[in-house]
Amino acid sequence: MGIVVRRKKTNPMLWIxxxxxxxxxxxxxxxxxxxxxxxxxxxxxxxKQFVSVTEEITAKAYVWLEQIQDMKLxxxxxxDAVGDVEIQIQRVKKPDGEASVEVVVSSYEEAEESALDxxxxxxRRVLTQRLKEAGYEGTCEQADLDRMMQEAYGVTVSExxxxxxxSLLPTAEEVQRRIAREVEYE
Amino acid sequence: MSRVxxxxxxxxxxxxxxxxxxxxFPAEAASMQYRRNIRVVxxxxxxxxxxxxxxxxxxxxxxxxKGLAIALSGxxxxxxxxxxxxxxxxxxxxxxxxxxxxxGKNALVSAVRMNLKRTTIFFDEAPRRYFSFVMDNGAKxxxxxxxxxxLGMLLDMKIIVGKDELVIDTxxxxxxxxxxxxxxxxxxxxxxxxxxxxxxxEIYYQVDMDEEVPIAxxxxxxxxxxxxxxxxxxxxxxxxxxTISVGAARLSHGSDGVISLSAGSEIPLSELxxxxxxxxxxxxxxxxxxxxxxxxxxxxxxxxxxxKELELEHAVFYNCHGxxxxxxxxxxxxxxxxxxxxxxxCLCSRLLETYPEITEITEAKTLHMSGLNIDLHNxxxxxxxxxxxxxxxxxxxxxxxxxxxxxxxxxxxxxxHNLFCILYGAEGEAERMxxxxxxxxxxKQCLLEGFHDGTxxxxxxxxxxxEQVIQRIIRMNCK
Numbered sequence: 001m002g003i004v005v006r007r008k009k010t011n012p013m014l015w016i017x018x019x020x021x022x023x024x025x026x027x028x029x030x031x032x033x034x035x036x037x038x039x040x041x042x043x044x045x046x047x048k049q050f051v052s053v054t055e056e057i058t059a060k061a062y063v064w065l066e067q068i069q070d071m072k073l074x075x076x077x078x079x080d081a082v083g084d085v086e087i088q089i090q091r092v093k094k095p096d097g098e099a100s101v102e103v104v105v106s107s108y109e110e111a112e113e114s115a116l117d118x119x120x121x122x123x124r125r126v127l128t129q130r131l132k133e134a135g136y137e138g139t140c141e142q143a144d145l146d147r148m149m150q151e152a153y154g155v156t157v158s159e160x161x162x163x164x165x166x167s168l169l170p171t172a173e174e175v176q177r178r179i180a181r182e183v184e185y186e
Numbered sequence: 187m188s189r190v191x192x193x194x195x196x197x198x199x200x201x202x203x204x205x206x207x208x209x210x211f212p213a214e215a216a217s218m219q220y221r222r223n224i225r226v227v228x229x230x231x232x233x234x235x236x237x238x239x240x241x242x243x244x245x246x247x248x249x250x251x252k253g254l255a256i257a258l259s260g261x262x263x264x265x266x267x268x269x270x271x272x273x274x275x276x277x278x279x280x281x282x283x284x285x286x287x288x289x290g291k292n293a294l295v296s297a298v299r300m301n302l303k304r305t306t307i308f309f310d311e312a313p314r315r316y317f318s319f320v321m322d323n324g325a326k327x328x329x330x331x332x333x334x335x336x337l338g339m340l341l342d343m344k345i346i347v348g349k350d351e352l353v354i355d356t357x358x359x360x361x362x363x364x365x366x367x368x369x370x371x372x373x374x375x376x377x378x379x380x381x382x383x384x385x386x387x388e389i390y391y392q393v394d395m396d397e398e399v400p401i402a403x404x405x406x407x408x409x410x411x412x413x414x415x416x417x418x419x420x421x422x423x424x425x426x427x428x429t430i431s432v433g434a435a436r437l438s439h440g441s442d443g444v445i446s447l448s449a450g451s452e453i454p455l456s457e458l459x460x461x462x463x464x465x466x467x468x469x470x471x472x473x474x475x476x477x478x479x480x481x482x483x484x485x486x487x488x489x490x491x492x493x494k495e496l497e498l499e500h501a502v503f504y505n506c507h508g509x510x511x512x513x514x515x516x517x518x519x520x521x522x523x524x525x526x527x528x529x530x531x532c533l534c535s536r537l538l539e540t541y542p543e544i545t546e547i548t549e550a551k552t553l554h555m556s557g558l559n560i561d562l563h564n565x566x567x568x569x570x571x572x573x574x575x576x577x578x579x580x581x582x583x584x585x586x587x588x589x590x591x592x593x594x595x596x597x598x599x600x601x602x603h604n605l606f607c608i609l610y611g612a613e614g615e616a617e618r619m620x621x622x623x624x625x626x627x628x629x630k631q632c633l634l635e636g637f638h639d640g641t642x643x644x645x646x647x648x649x650x651x652x653e654q655v656i657q658r659i660i661r662m663n664c665k
Contacts, residue, residue: 131663131664135664138663148662151599151662153655164648
């Protein structure tokens with residue numbers, strides 16, 4: 001008489017599921033590592049990449065303001081006024097299949113406007129300080145300073161800042177070159 | 187000696203005496219006037235021809251006042267003119283009939299020799315001062331000959347000078363454009379010229395404004411500034427009684443003396459200031475300097491320090507009045523106070539911001555100096571031709587030429603702008619007055635109408651340096 005061995009039938013789901021779970025975990029780890037490696041390009045908004053230009057703006061604004069005698073603003077104060085300014089970049093696939101990084105123009109313009117607004121605010125502060133030191137006893141509200149600038153040069157303070165010729169941001173091409181270099185060294 | 191010989195000697199001596207006392211020594215050499223007739227076109231229609239003169243050179247044109255009166259008869263700029271012992275009387279709104287006198291053949295091929303004269307023209311009874319020729323017009327009557335631009339300013343009408351004609355538009359007011367100034371070579375032969383708004387710092391026109399030039403008696407503006415600083419600091423008072431030194435008295439009796447002062451006499455500082463600014467008394471300036479600083483040398487040091495404080499890097503002062511000085515070395519050099527027109531513009535801007543009361547003296551045509559009981563007459567004749575002119579200072583030396591710093595406050599949009607015309611090195615008083623009046627009118631026009639060349643809006647010249655922007659705003663808003 002033979003021994004009949006009955007093999008217990010195993011449920012395939014019992015090994016597929018752990019394998020899948022393990023694979024998913026591994027994938028998550030890989031993605032996490034990838035994300036961590038390129039963290040500075042991550043934004044709270046999922047899928048968009050940004051480059052911070054705060055330091056460039058702060059440095060250029062500070063140097064420009066330093067031309068004014070008795071300018072009492074410190075570098076950290078200027079940075080605080082400038083705030084966090086970022087330029088959005090996007091990866092674009094060319095028809096030949098190659099990928100490149102480009103600056104989002106609208107984002108660049110917004111950053112430029114934000115930088116000029118910050119410089120305008122700083123300039124108003126310095127102008128107010130100088131007027132008070134010179135014995136000016138009137139008010140130095142926005143409208144007052146605009147009136148003074150209008151009388152002296154035919155423009156408002158905002159228009160003066162726009163026309164004064166200072167370039168606070170790196171150019172879009174410079175930003176692209178910077179991103180391209182960073183991609184190269186990844 | 188025989189009687190005949192004695193008589194001959196006496197007669198010879200008498201003859202020599204007569205020759206020396208009757209020989210004319212004109213103060214300045216008279217020029218030659220070449221006569222011609224020119225056509226006059228009024229409001230598009232050729233009206234007549236009138237007499238004209240070219241003074242020494244072609245196109246240095248003077249036209250007949252009586253002839254022009256006939257040409258303008260019936261227009262909105264009609265006037266009558268009478269010449270008498272007091273001067274020239276022009277009355278607007280009156281038509282003059284007749285035919286203008288013209289130069290005949292002989293007059294056209296010959297010339298006359300006349301001096302340009304400072305003439306008082308009573309324009310609707312208001313006295314104006316212009317340089318003109320007054321001579322027989324060949325019709326046995328006296329006529330006056332003025333430059334077309336002078337008549338344009340007087341009558342406030344547009345005049346264009348053509349080759350042999352005058353084109354007059356009585357419906358267009360007199361105006362100066364930058365294009366006209368450049369095309370005509372305006373002020374190209376002076377040492378320097380600047381027309382600018384001292385309140386905003388804007389310069390409307392300039393010729394060699396950054397060239398160092400001798401400044402003659404316009405020096406006294408700095409003397410006033412330094413003195414008033416001393417008064418403000420409490421070092422002295424305008425009520426102080428100033429004792430006249432031997433040096434000041436000697437200066438007053440020399441060839442550059444203006445007001446006779448006696449050594450040891452006492453005159454209030456405020457009165458000396460009038461004497462310094464109005465008839466440009468050098469001795470008053472010296473007396474002021476000695477009183478304020480103890481000596482002229484010490485005062486001049488203050489002047490140079492003040493110049494440095496105002497960042498007038500080219501300004502150098504050797505004395506308090508502007509006369510030439512000699513170095514006192516073996517090879518004695520003649521030196522004069524100097525600076526640039528641009529620096530004088532800066533100086534005047536600060537002066538009027540700090541001590542606007544200077545115009546209480548400089549705008550007066552005549553002031554009484556109570557200390558000496560004499561009347562002082564302002565050497566600035568431009569005060570007669572433009573009511574809005576409030577000063578500031580004339581200056582004349584051989585090297586500096588005829589100089590004038592003109593100031594007129596101009597109101598625009600509720601703000602008073604201090605307009606300055608700085609002129610150095612005109613050939614004589616006639617040129618000084620003419621250029622200064624044209625400059626003042628041009629500057630006022632630029633400020634009020636906001637354009638330089640008559641065709642486009644004024645472009646604001648915003649400096650690259652943000653500090654300069656702030657400084658101008660502070661100057662305009664802080665006293």
